[in-house]
Amino acid sequence: MSDATNTKDRLLDTAEQLFAQTGIEATSLRTITAEAGANLAAIHYHFGSKETLIQEVFARRVEPVNQERLRQLDELEAAAYPNAPSLKKIIEAFIYPVLLMNKVSDGDCRPFMRLLGRVYSESENIQKLLFSQFKETATRFLAAIQKALPHLPKIEASWRFKFMVGAMAMTVVSHAGFEEQLGSENEMQDMEAIIEKLMAFLIGGMQAPLYQKSEGSTKL
Amino acid sequence: MSDATNTKDRLLDTAEQLFAQTGIEATSLRTITAEAGANLAAIHYHFGSKETLIQEVFARRVEPVNQERLRQLDELEAAAYPNAPSLKKIIEAFIYPVLLMNKVSDGDCRPFMRLLGRVYSESENIQKLLFSQFKETATRFLAAIQKALPHLPKIEASWRFKFMVGAMAMTVVSHAGFEEQLGSENEMQDMEAIIEKLMAFLIGGMQAPLYQKSEGSTKL
DNA sequence: AAGTGTTTGAAACGAATGTTTGAATCGTAC
DNA sequence: GTACGATTCAAACATTCGTTTCAAACACTT
Numbered sequence: 010m011s012d013a014t015n016t017k018d019r020l021l022d023t024a025e026q027l028f029a030q031t032g033i034e035a036t037s038l039r040t041i042t043a044e045a046g047a048n049l050a051a052i053h054y055h056f057g058s059k060e061t062l063i064q065e066v067f068a069r070r071v072e073p074v075n076q077e078r079l080r081q082l083d084e085l086e087a088a089a090y091p092n093a094p095s096l097k098k099i100i101e102a103f104i105y106p107v108l109l110m111n112k113v114s115d116g117d118c119r120p121f122m123r124l125l126g127r128v129y130s131e132s133e134n135i136q137k138l139l140f141s142q143f144k145e146t147a148t149r150f151l152a153a154i155q156k157a158l159p160h161l162p163k164i165e166a167s168w169r170f171k172f173m174v175g176a177m178a179m180t181v182v183s184h185a186g187f188e189e190q191l192g193s194e195n196e197m198q199d200m201e202a203i204i205e206k207l208m209a210f211l212i213g214g215m216q217a218p219l220y221q222k223s224e225g226s227t228k229l
Numbered sequence: 230m231s232d233a234t235n236t237k238d239r240l241l242d243t244a245e246q247l248f249a250q251t252g253i254e255a256t257s258l259r260t261i262t263a264e265a266g267a268n269l270a271a272i273h274y275h276f277g278s279k280e281t282l283i284q285e286v287f288a289r290r291v292e293p294v295n296q297e298r299l300r301q302l303d304e305l306e307a308a309a310y311p312n313a314p315s316l317k318k319i320i321e322a323f324i325y326p327v328l329l330m331n332k333v334s335d336g337d338c339r340p341f342m343r344l345l346g347r348v349y350s351e352s353e354n355i356q357k358l359l360f361s362q363f364k365e366t367a368t369r370f371l372a373a374i375q376k377a378l379p380h381l382p383k384i385e386a387s388w389r390f391k392f393m394v395g396a397m398a399m400t401v402v403s404h405a406g407f408e409e410q411l412g413s414e415n416e417m418q419d420m421e422a423i424i425e426k427l428m429a430f431l432i433g434g435m436q437a438p439l440y441q442k443s444e445g446s447t448k449l
Numbered sequence: 450a451a452g453t454g455t456t457t458g459a460a461a462c463g464a465a466t467g468t469t470t471g472a473a474t475c476g477t478a479c
Numbered sequence: 480g481t482a483c484g485a486t487t488c489a490a491a492c493a494t495t496c497g498t499t500t501c502a503a504a505c506a507c508t509t
Contacts, residue, residue, distance in 0.1 A: 179395020
């Protein structure tokens with residue numbers, strides 16, 4: 010199934026794919042090793058435990074993305090200095106590295122993108138690992154956004170950043186496997202076109218004026 | 230733990246809570262029945278299988294929310310007739326019934342809101358059940374949004390609706406358990422204040438002009 | 450060719466899972 | 480009070496899980 014030469018990489022590729030298809034807890038080591046053409050004991054030989062395998066599956070993908078995000082943000086801030094980069098470019102630097110992951114050379118990342126959609130559900134350890142990797146990125150980008158929107162209260166910017174992450178996550182999941190459910194009239198569009206729609210939505214949301222509730226809105 | 234009088238409701242309440250805490254697949258029937266003060270066999274007596282229990286846990290909460298959404302949308306369209314309701318009110322009718330669920334009388338819904346965050350990960354059957362319940366709501370609201378934004382291409386509106394669902398889901402998850410990870414300076418705010426921030430973001434995103442990519446944007 | 454450290458192989462272990470069974474208990478109508 | 484359906488109970492069932500074990504096969508240096 011996987012074309013990797015050594016057993017360890019084949020196990021990582023296969024585990025990533027099966028985790029995305031079936032779920033992490035629901036995927037047994039026997040299924041992984043069978044699909045990868047390896048022996049059951051190979052996982053414990055190469056990784057020590059299932060838990061470590063899971064962590065390595067995630068770390069392998071998440072690290073490069075966040076590094077690329079921070080690299081682009083550095084570049085933007087250097088180019089704009091002493092001014093702040095524009096909101097548009099900040100958001101681009103945050104969004105593009107994730108959603109264009111499948112363009113990088115090292116294998117097909119789409120299984121992992123589906124897997125990311127599952128991440129909020131499974132074991133606490135995975136969440137902690139992901140958030141620890143994400144924390145620096147989140148801090149840096151939130152600060153940049155707050156500088157780009159100086160009129161917006163900081164607490165408001167903080168929440169809008171969360172909403173942005175949510176919309177982005179939904180895009181990942183959506184493009185990976187949910188085409189058919191929320192109206193399938195959308196043909197398989199290339200990711201570039203989807204990113205442009207997402208960018209418009211995010212910029213509009215980030216720059217939106219504060220909200221005033223409708224006067225006659227119905228309460229539950 | 231649960232104050233329900235009969236065993237069946239106690240099992241539903243306890244299962245919901247444990248599913249949200251630990252995950253669906255990871256929660257064993259023995260844990261549920263022990264926590265609920267019931268016998269292990271009670272689940273198979275009342276529900277027939279774990280799968281059916283899961284479905285009933287979801288159906289019990291999802292149905293009323295979507296019904297309330299559609300009721301509010303009906304009300305809006307009737308009041309605005311022959312014109313279309315405003316975008317603002319449509320989004321309010323979509324958002325408020327979910328995020329104000331815990332105000333309804335029948336028990337504490339917060340465990341279920343955390344559970345919703347897990348739903349993209351677990352068994353295919355749950356997804357199908359949820360999407361079948363959600364399909365009518367999604368169709369109706371998407372149509373209303375497209376009428377309220379006649380200048381926006383339909384494909385664009387369809388994607389923005391997905392982004393909206395994503396941002397809303399992130400809010401549910403975020404408020405339920407992720408306060409500490411994405412910057413914990415936000416004190417436990419009441420849901421009403423969060424909804425107002427979300428509404429501003431969503432309306433801004435929905436009404437945003439089409440996007441033009443930055444000329445010098447960095448490619449990966 | 451022998452020896453050594455690395456990797457793979459088949460088999461078993463103990464624990465946990467969903468499910469089934471059949472008897473005991475409860476509530477209620479006659 | 481007795482009979483009967485609904486519910487609960489303790490115990491066992493067959494599977495599956497992650498993990499361990501130890502010998503066989505391999506790669507590579509001397």
